Amino acid sequence: MPLSEALGCRLAGSLTALVAVPGVDVSAMDGYAVAGRGPWRVVAQVLAGGEPYRKALEPGEAIEIATGAPVPVGAEAVMPWERASAVAGGSAAPGSGVAWVDGVAEAGRHIRRRGEDIAEGAAVLGADAVVTPVALGLAAALGHDTLLVRPWPRVAVLVTGDEVVDEGLPAPGRVRDAIGPFLPGLVEWAGGRVTDRTRLPDGPDALRAALGGPWPEHGRASREGAHWPERGRASQEGRRLPERGYASREGGRAAGADVVVVCGASSKGPADHLRAVLHDLGADVLIDGVAVRPGHPQLLARLPDGRLLVGLPGNPFAALAAALTLLAPILRELTGTPAVKETSALAGTVRAHARDTRLVPVRRSERGAAPVGHDRPGSLWGAALADALAVVPPGWGGERVELIELPLGG
Numbered sequence: 001m002p003l004s005e006a007l008g009c010r011l012a013g014s015l016t017a018l019v020a021v022p023g024v025d026v027s028a029m030d031g032y033a034v035a036g037r038g039p040w041r042v043v044a045q046v047l048a049g050g051e052p053y054r055k056a057l058e059p060g061e062a063i064e065i066a067t068g069a070p071v072p073v074g075a076e077a078v079m080p081w082e083r084a085s086a087v088a089g090g091s092a093a094p095g096s097g098v099a100w101v102d103g104v105a106e107a108g109r110h111i112r113r114r115g116e117d118i119a120e121g122a123a124v125l126g127a128d129a130v131v132t133p134v135a136l137g138l139a140a141a142l143g144h145d146t147l148l149v150r151p152w153p154r155v156a157v158l159v160t161g162d163e164v165v166d167e168g169l170p171a172p173g174r175v176r177d178a179i180g181p182f183l184p185g186l187v188e189w190a191g192g193r194v195t196d197r198t199r200l201p202d203g204p205d206a207l208r209a210a211l212g213g214p215w216p217e218h219g220r221a222s223r224e225g226a227h228w229p230e231r232g233r234a235s236q237e238g239r240r241l242p243e244r245g246y247a248s249r250e251g252g253r254a255a256g257a258d259v260v261v262v263c264g265a266s267s268k269g270p271a272d273h274l275r276a277v278l279h280d281l282g283a284d285v286l287i288d289g290v291a292v293r294p295g296h297p298q299l300l301a302r303l304p305d306g307r308l309l310v311g312l313p314g315n316p317f318a319a320l321a322a323a324l325t326l327l328a329p330i331l332r333e334l335t336g337t338p339a340v341k342e343t344s345a346l347a348g349t350v351r352a353h354a355r356d357t358r359l360v361p362v363r364r365s366e367r368g369a370a371p372v373g374h375d376r377p378g379s380l381w382g383a384a385l386a387d388a389l390a391v392v393p394p395g396w397g398g399e400r401v402e403l404i405e406l407p408l409g410g
C-alpha cells in the first residue's frame with residue numbers, strides 16, 4: 001500500500017532499510033569541516049542539498065559546511081562556527097565569507113558517519129508491527145514509497161428498506177437511516193473502511209443485482225479455492241495477496257469488497273428477502289440468527305466468490321449489537337488485531353433473559369459498569385450514552401460480566 005494509506009495496518013513482513021541513515025558521511029553541525037591543523041584556508045562552501053565538495057580536503061584547508069551536508073574526503077572533524085574565529089578578525093558565522101579560520105577542532109567530532117544511525121539492510125520493525133504515524137516517517141526515511149501490509153478490509157454497505165430515508169425529517173411511515181451513519185466510524189475503528197454505500201429498495205431483484213449474482217451453476221462450481229481463510233493465511237505468511245477483494249462476475253455494486261454488509265431484511269417478514277436471495281445465489285449461510293437480544297436475526301454467509309456477507313437487523317440498536325459482535329471481530333481477524341477481553345461487575349440491576357444473552361448499554365464507573373437504560377432495539381439512545389455493552393447471559397445471577405467496547409470516536 002502507498003504510505004499514505006497504510007496507517008494503522010500491520011506489516012506483512014519486516015521493514016528493512018533500503019538506504020543507510022545517513023546515506024553518506026555528513027556534518028552534524030553548521031561550521032567548518034577541516035583537515036590537519038589550523039589555521040585553515042576556507043576553500044569552498046557546501047550546503048545540504050547543494051553541490052558537494054568533490055576534491056579531497058588537504059591539510060590546512062577548510063570548507064564552510066551546513067548541518068546535513070556531505071563531508072568531503074580528507075575532512076577530520078567539523079568545528080561548529082561558534083568555536084571558530086576569523087583569522088583576520090570579524091565574524092566566522094555562516095555566510096560571512098571569511099577566508100581563513102582558526103579554532104579548536106576535535107578529531108572525528110561532529111561528523112555523522114554513513115549508516116551510523118541505521119545500517120543499510122537493517123530490519124527496523126518486525127512483521128505484524130502496527131504502522132503508526134511514526135513508523136510512516138521511519139519508512140519514508142528508509143526509502144519506502146509503499147509498505148507490504150495486511151490491507152485494510154474493504155466493506156460495502158447495502159441499506160435496504162423502502163421506508164428508509166437519508167435526510168431531513170422523516171414523513172409519517174418513514175424512518176431516517178440510523179445504521180448507515182454509524183457504520184463507517186465503527187468499521188474504521190475495527191480496522192476496515194467502508195468503500196461503498198448503496199441504498200436499495202425492498203425486493204429480491206435489487207439485492208441480487210447488488211450482490212453481483214448469479215454465478216455459474218448458481219455459484220457452486222466456483223466456490224472452491226477462493227474463500228476468505230485462504231487469503232488470511234496467505235497474508236499471515238507475508239506473501240503477496242491476490243487481487244484485492246473479489247470482482248464478482250456480474251459486477252454488482254458490492255463487487256471488489258472483502259465484506260458486504262446488508263442492513264435490514266434479516267428477519268422473516270414479507271419484505272425480508274435476504275435469506276431467499278442467498279439461497280438462490282448458492283451462498284453458504286454460516287450463522288443464521290443468534291440467541292442474543294438485541295440482534296438475534298443477524299446473519300453471516302459466504303458468497304460463492306468468497307466474499308463474506310454480514311446481515312444486520314433493521315432495528316438500529318440490534319444492528320449495532322450485531323456489528324459489534326459479528327462484523328467487528330471479522331474485521332479484526334482480517335487485520336490481525338484481536339479485541340482485548342474485559343470483564344466487570346455490574347453496578348445496578350439488570351433483568352436477565354430466560355433463554356437468550358442480553359447486551360445491555362453501560363457506562364464504566366468505579367463501582368462497576370452501570371446500565372444507562374434507554375435500551376430498546378429500535379433506538380440508539382442507550383448505546384449513545386454508553387461506553388460499552390455488558391454481556392448478560394441467560395439466568396444471570398449477579399456475577400461479573402464481559403464488556404464489549406463501543407467505538408467512542410475522537
Ligand SMILES: Nc1nc2c(c(=O)[nH]1)N[C@H]1C(S)=C(S)[C@@H](COP(=O)(O)OP(=O)(O)OC[C@H]3O[C@@H](n4cnc5c(N)ncnc54)[C@H](O)[C@@H]3O)O[C@H]1N2
Pocket residue numbers: 159160161163164175176177178179180263264265266267268269272294295296297312313314315316318377
Ligand atoms: N415474526 C417476527 N418478526 C420479527 C422478529 C422475529 O423474530 N419474528 N424479529 C424482530 C427483530 S428482533 C428485529 S431486530 C427485526 C429485524 O428486522 P429486519 O432485519 O428484517 O429489518 P426490517 O424489517 O427491514 O426493519 C425492522 C425495523 O427497523 C427499521 N429499519 C430498517 N432499516 C433501518 C435503518 N437503516 N435505519 C433505521 N431504522 C431501520 C424498520 O423501519 C423497521 O422498523 O425484526 C423483528 N421482527
Ligand code: MOO
Pocket residue numbers: 292293294295296297313315318319377378
Ligand atoms: O433482536 Mo431484535 O434485534 O431484539 O431488535
